[in-house]
Amino acid sequence: xxxxxxxxxxxxxxxxxxxxxxxxxxxxxxxxxxxxxxxxxxxxxxxxxxxxxxxxxxxxxxxxxxxxxxxxxxxxxxxxxxxxxxxxxxxxxxxxxxxxxxxxxxxxxxxxxxxxxxxxxxxxxxxxxxxxxxxxxxxxxxxxxxxxxxxxxxxxxxxxxxxxxxxxxxxxxxxxxxxxxxxxxxxxxxxxxxxxxxxxxxxxxxxxxxxxxxxxxxxxxxxxxxxxxxxxxxxxxxxxxxxxxxxxxxxxxxxxxxxxxxxxxxxxxxxxxxxxxxxxxxxxxxxxxxxxxxxxxxxxxxxxxxxxxxxxxxxxxxxxxxxxxxxxxxxxxxxxxxxxxxxxxxxxxxxxxxxxxxxxxxxxxxxxxxxxxxxxxxxxxxxxxxxxxxxxxxxxxxxxxxx
Numbered sequence: 001x002x003x004x005x006x007x008x009x010x011x012x013x014x015x016x017x018x019x020x021x022x023x024x025x026x027x028x029x030x031x032x033x034x035x036x037x038x039x040x041x042x043x044x045x046x047x048x049x050x051x052x053x054x055x056x057x058x059x060x061x062x063x064x065x066x067x068x069x070x071x072x073x074x075x076x077x078x079x080x081x082x083x084x085x086x087x088x089x090x091x092x093x094x095x096x097x098x099x100x101x102x103x104x105x106x107x108x109x110x111x112x113x114x115x116x117x118x119x120x121x122x123x124x125x126x127x128x129x130x131x132x133x134x135x136x137x138x139x140x141x142x143x144x145x146x147x148x149x150x151x152x153x154x155x156x157x158x159x160x161x162x163x164x165x166x167x168x169x170x171x172x173x174x175x176x177x178x179x180x181x182x183x184x185x186x187x188x189x190x191x192x193x194x195x196x197x198x199x200x201x202x203x204x205x206x207x208x209x210x211x212x213x214x215x216x217x218x219x220x221x222x223x224x225x226x227x228x229x230x231x232x233x234x235x236x237x238x239x240x241x242x243x244x245x246x247x248x249x250x251x252x253x254x255x256x257x258x259x260x261x262x263x264x265x266x267x268x269x270x271x272x273x274x275x276x277x278x279x280x281x282x283x284x285x286x287x288x289x290x291x292x293x294x295x296x297x298x299x300x301x302x303x304x305x306x307x308x309x310x311x312x313x314x315x316x317x318x319x320x321x322x323x324x325x326x327x328x329x330x331x332x333x334x335x336x337x338x339x340x341x342x343x344x345x346x347x348x349x350x351x352x353x354x355x356x357x358x359x360x361x362x363x364x365x366x367x368x369x370x371x372x373x374x375x376x377x378x379x380x381x382x383x384x385x386x387x388x389x390x391x392x393x394x395x396x397x398x399x400x401x402x403x
Contacts, residue, residue: 012138014133015133015134015135015138015142017191017192018129018130018133018134018142019130019134019138019141019142019145019146021129021187021188021191022085022126022129022130022142022146023145023146023148023149024149024184024187025085025088025089025122025125025126025184025188026122026126026146026147026149026150026153027149027150027152027153027156027184028089028092028153028180028181028184029088029119029122029123029126029150029153030149030150030151030152030153030154030157031153031154031156031157031177031180032092032096032115032119032177032181033119033153033154033157034154034157034158034161035096035157035161035173035174035177036054036057036058036112037058037158038157038158038161038162038165039161039162039165039170039173039174040054042165042169042170043108043170046170047105047108049105053105056109057108057109057112058112060109060112060113060116061112061113061115061116061119062116062357062360062361063116064113064114064116064117064119064120065116065117065119065120065357066354066357066358066361067120068116068117068120069120069123069124069350069351069353069354069357070217070347070350070351070354071120071350072084072120072121072124072125072346072350073124073128073346073347073348073349073350073351074213074346074347074350075121075124075346076121076124076125076128076345076346076347076350077128077213077343077344077345077346077347080128081124081125081126081128081129081132081346082125082129082188082191084121084124084125085121085122085125085126085129085188086185086188086189087118087121088118088119088120088121088122088125089118089181089182089184089185089188090118090181090182090185091114091115091117091118092115092118092119092178092181093177093178093179093180093181093182093185094114094178095111095112095114095115095118095178096111096115096174096175096177096178096181097174097175097178098111099111099112099171099174100171100172100173100174100175100178101171101175120350123349123350123353123356124345124346124347124349124350124353125346126146126349127333127336127345127346127349127353128345128346128349130142130143130146131337131340131345131349132345137281138281139334139337140276140277140278140280140281140330140331140334141277141278141281143277143280143329143330143333143334144273144274144276144277144278144280144329144330145274145277147273147329147330147333148270148273148274151266151269151270151273152270155266155270160176161173161176161177164176213344213347216341216344216347216348217347217348217351220396221339222336222339222340222348222351222352224393224394224396225335225336225339225348225352225393226351226352226354226355227355227389227390227393228332228335228352228355228390228393228394229332229352229353229354229355229356230355230356230358230359231355231386231387231389231390231393232325232328232329232332232355232386232390233355233356233358233359233360233363234359234362234363234366234383234386235297235325235383235386235387235390236269236325236359237359237360237363237364237367238363238366238367238379238380238382238383238386239262239265239301239318239321239383240262240265240266241363241364241367242367242368242370242371242379243258243261243262243265243318243379243380244258244259244262245371245376246371246376246377246379246380247261247304247314247376249371249374249376250308250376250377251308253311253314257311257314257315258314260315261314261315261317261318261319262318264315264318264319264322265318265319265321265322266322267319267322268319268320268322268323268326269322269323269325269326270326271323271326272293272322272323272324272325272326272327272329273326273327273329273330275323275326275327276289276293276326276327276328276329276330276331277330279327279330279331280330280331280334286331286334286335286338287331287335287394287395289327289328289331290328290331290332290335290391290394291391291394291395293324293325293327293328293331294324294325294328294387294388294390294391294394295387295388295391296320296324297321297324297325297328297387298384298385298387298388298391299384300317300320300321300324301321301380301383301384301387302380302381302384303317304317304380305377305380305381305384325387328390332394335394336348336349336352366382367379367382370382
């Protein structure tokens with residue numbers, strides 16, 4: 001009995017270390033997404049470039065990440081997640097350190113391309129480590145904490161970067177961001193070594209393995225998972241980036257009120273992710289849990305379009321949207337885990353999380369066009385429709401308890 005208790009305690013401690021380490025890396029990955037935007041004005045003034053040219057640096061980052069994320073997943077399944085994650089943090093840190101130490105705008109663009117290469121490894125490595133090294137009964141908690149940490153990284157970036165800029169200038173802020181990546185890379189290097197590579201099995205030559213991998217990625221369940229990730233990211237892109245201007249155009253909502261509503265949406269989304277992890281641990285029908293959250297989110301978004309809800313009800317509605325869609329996230333990840341064969345977690349998660357990049361490119365075009373054509377109500381109608389489409393993508397996936 002004592003031996004079993006000790007073993008259980010050791011397993012939980014090991015799970016906690018993995019979750020903490022991977023979540024720290026996810027914090028950095030989201031932080032690195034937002035290194036440049038808070039510093040736009042300072043970089044623009046220093047180099048005398050346009051916002052379009054600065055946007056080009058972000059585009060290079062996203063394109064490189066989108067192109068390489070699935071190949072990074074293949075690599076993770078061959079060598080394990082630890083080394084690619086360490087490399088991603090180190091390379092990202094080096095890229096931003098170079099930006100902070102040099103005085104060339106085009107080198108800045110090149111370094112954002114290098115940071116995009118590093119970013120491609122985060123999601124495949126993170127999800128592979130969580131899926132392989134954390135006990136199945138704690139998978140929901142692991143995924144929820146992982147997602148929550150990413151949200152914290154997004155929230156921490158603007159305030160901390162502007163604070164560092166006030167002390168050391170924008171280049172000092174880049175060096176501070178680089179130091180964050182190096183610190184978490186060191187944390188990974190100091191973790192006890194575990195065998196996290198793909199499970200042993202019959203070896204295949206590289207072309208055969210790649211062909212099998214692509215057949216898996218193009219199968220129905222994986223493509224539906226990609227659609228789910230993309231649609232959820234599109235909903236967030238629409239509400240996070242365009243709800244303030246859309247509410248102003250639709251109802252004349254004051255920017256302060258609209259931004260308060262957006263803040264509550266973001267805060268409650270983070271709380272919803274943690275609640276969703278707890279619910280997914282207790283409720284094994286993850287498909288039904290995710291569908292319920294999406295339908296509720298779509299209904300809440302529709303309330304905004306039906307009529308001007310007024311300031312306080314608007315804040316409550318936006319908070320509700322954030323909470324119920326946040327609940328969906330851990331179940332979304334568990335559904336992918338359940339349709340992924342052992343040894344393919346990096347490949348599959350690398351592929352389906354390209355939905356974030358797809359939404360990052362397509363979202364601004366879709367919602368920007370709606371606003372340019374004087375249709376602010378369609379911003380919310382489209383987000384509600386995406387909720388229902390995401391629920392429809394999950395519906396064919398019959399969830400079963402993770403084993």
